[in-house]
Amino acid sequence: MSGPLARPRRPRGRGQRPAVMTDVAKLAGVSHQTVSRVLHDSPHVRRGTRERVLAAIRQLDYRPNPVAQALVTGRSRSLGVVSFDTTLYGPASTLLGIEEAAHDRGYAVSIASLRSLNRASVVGAVQRLRDQGVDGVVVIAPQRAAVDALLHLPPEVPVVAVEAGPDDSVPVVAVDQIAGAAAATRHLLELGHRNVWHIAGPEDWLEAEQRIEGWRSALRAAGAAEPRLFRGDWSARSGYDVGEHLLAEAGVTAVFVANDQMALGLLRRLHEAGRETPGEISVVGFDDIPEAAYFTPPLTTVRQDFAEVGRSCLHLLLAQIDSRVRSWTRVVVAPELVVRGSTTAARAR
Amino acid sequence: MSGPLARPRRPRGRGQRPAVMTDVAKLAGVSHQTVSRVLHDSPHVRRGTRERVLAAIRQLDYRPNPVAQALVTGRSRSLGVVSFDTTLYGPASTLLGIEEAAHDRGYAVSIASLRSLNRASVVGAVQRLRDQGVDGVVVIAPQRAAVDALLHLPPEVPVVAVEAGPDDSVPVVAVDQIAGAAAATRHLLELGHRNVWHIAGPEDWLEAEQRIEGWRSALRAAGAAEPRLFRGDWSARSGYDVGEHLLAEAGVTAVFVANDQMALGLLRRLHEAGRETPGEISVVGFDDIPEAAYFTPPLTTVRQDFAEVGRSCLHLLLAQIDSRVRSWTRVVVAPELVVRGSTTAARAR
DNA sequence: TTCCCGCATGTGAACGCTCACAGTCGCAGC
């Protein structure tokens, strides 16, 4: 006998259901639309009305349902970040920078970590975030595979890349790796080292390639020869392992290592081999992780302002979301050489 | 003259709007409900119908709108994680563990970083995630303030805490800090050290207090005296600074440091002071960060399985969401002592 | 006075889905 509206839709107990807009409207004696207007600071609401609505909102502890808002506006006010390994200092800091900036602008941040790194996984992660309803995506994945994936993304999804190469069709925020690497190399050359060795990162990482390029250009500019190139995988272990081969080379007095962890491994190996740092061999790292100042010896390195990178990403992304067009902007953040105890003047011979 | 339905609601160009359920229904010649049934693997769909629907879905590249689903079901299939500093190895790894497990269960993960740590900021962050529509929240914030905040949370929000104290009313996942600290201390005692000093973390961190407790209990069990307690702030810098005071003490041969970064700072200070490690002083850390094995000397430390912690959090949280009741579970993850080169037997005197 | 206009407010549809329920059809049972 009871009509279709007789029973409330949500009878499940435990306190009353949260207030919705019509509840507020009823209590304030206005229409739901007026409540909406108050919420959006519309000028067309009389002062007294506004106050009554505000009072009702407080009394009922009303909070707008973001899901309903998203459904009707088509905007979720949430962003996605895809990243390869948020356990690393760089990505983690960038993520933090993005999150804080997003929060300030009223955006939520969802994350998607990649377990493996290839075109399919990157495209999949972006798609997954998209299917989740985010308004835009930041891709922190400075590998060739990731960059490649970006080109294969549907053009309607707003996206910003971190640290991608120069030849992209999406907006990019990057630290000037070449300048940083050149500064590190120049620093060693200026200390009187005739040669500067380099331990690079993996081949498919753009940052690794760019640091090589910076190293090469500084070498060339100084008229120095280019020694054999070594490669690690960013880990301290690989720095340690490569150290062994480096020790086999003759005349090594200065090494520019592509990140701080590998530099740590190298320091360890040099120490074990009884080679003094910086006395016999000067070492420069890259990143300036918080621990770098406490290595033995304290590491001269190149600082990257990851937080700034994160903030820039966010701004670029929001601009893209608001304007609905994908631009070709490229924001470059300058790195900074931080000189500590792991480098010293070459011994006179 | 044109009726209210004459103009489509979304005329904005750039490709056609994504397909919705009724588009699929129309193409397949069925009702939207049947499409929904196919999507949810309802058994009451004839084979042929199902196939036609599936074909239409593929043809239109249809993807269900998660926002609409969330609106009607009241579930967003998204989780929130609040954390203090995701730049640190521990929280970052836990976050990763949560994210991967969540992904596997079809949940999205939103993050909220805390800039400052107090009851209001934690409550605010949880509220913010809630207002965003998450189904549940994991709080990674092992400080007294955070735990305190959890008690002041509305009881209807599903929540799990990481590393909180033992006296809580919310489910907790924690590494057994006491056991870990005791193992570290015991290790040093068993090497013949008469005394084990301790550099603890900040007072308001539960982990710091629990590691102190484990250290004390091991000391007591061995009948060893309890030396003066030192405190740092988890940073390498503080370990370095505290090292100075430690060097002023007489008879220090073994130190258990509450985390690896402080241990690094201490190693650095000892090195500068010309005190040999482990020859004169043995050092044990806590966490086993990836770099620990490459410190000088390689650090003996206590490994925490953060990924496992993250996974457990997720399971507890989903159980809570599904059952709609907040339980009192406490999952304890066992730590593991990793012996490396920074500890050695006490010199006979 | 009359008309118009702008402010303040209300009304109803739409967003894209799920839920509850109401059919429809074919076939076995009496």
Add this chain to the structure above:
DNA sequence: GCTGCGACTGTGAGCGTTCACATGCGGGAA
């Protein structure tokens, strides 16, 4: 032949907002 029941499918309401438009009301210009 009629009833009943299962398998399958369709209908319409409703989730909580915003958007487009309609309406009521008061005041200044003509």
